[in-house]
Amino acid sequence: MSTVLIIFFVLSAITLSSAFLTIYSKNPIHSAIYLVICFFSIAGHYLLLNAQFLAIVHIIVYSGAIMILFLFTVMLMNLNKEDEVHKPRVTRLGAIVLFTLMLTILVLIFVNSEPVSLNYVDLGEDYQSINKLGQVLLDDKEGFMVPFEYASVLLLVAMIGTVLLSKKENTAK
Structure with a gap:
């Protein structure tokens, strides 16, 4: 068994168990922690697929x-x-009935599916590296730098608005 396959199975076990614990946990804080673990293991799957940018994002x-x-x-x-x-x-x-029905359908789909072909054609271009992606997105000719700056300002305004909305007023004077 190859190392990549072992890492895949370990990440899959972590993903499925942490997703189950997210749903099963009665404490919302514990559920959030299990969900973070699930997200990190999914990012590990992206790294196995050689999609570093997608994993980091x-x-x-x-x-x-x-x-x-x-x-x-x-x-x-x-x-x-x-x-x-x-x-x-x-x-x-x-x-419980809905969960059992969905689980049965997913297992039947998995059992009846055909394996994916592991052969792909290498075109010689590197479209998955962060360096190439940065050149494409932030090149002066395309002009994607300004929309990124607009998005950052929008997120900053949304964060300030959230803090102001959640702030409790002091009624005792």
């Missing part, structure tokens, strides 16, 4: 930004066990 966007927003949402909601609504047994049974 995945870590920055999902593991960084979205999980920070998720944790702030959980903290702002102030989830307590006393406030938690208990779901009726019919809802739980429906969720």
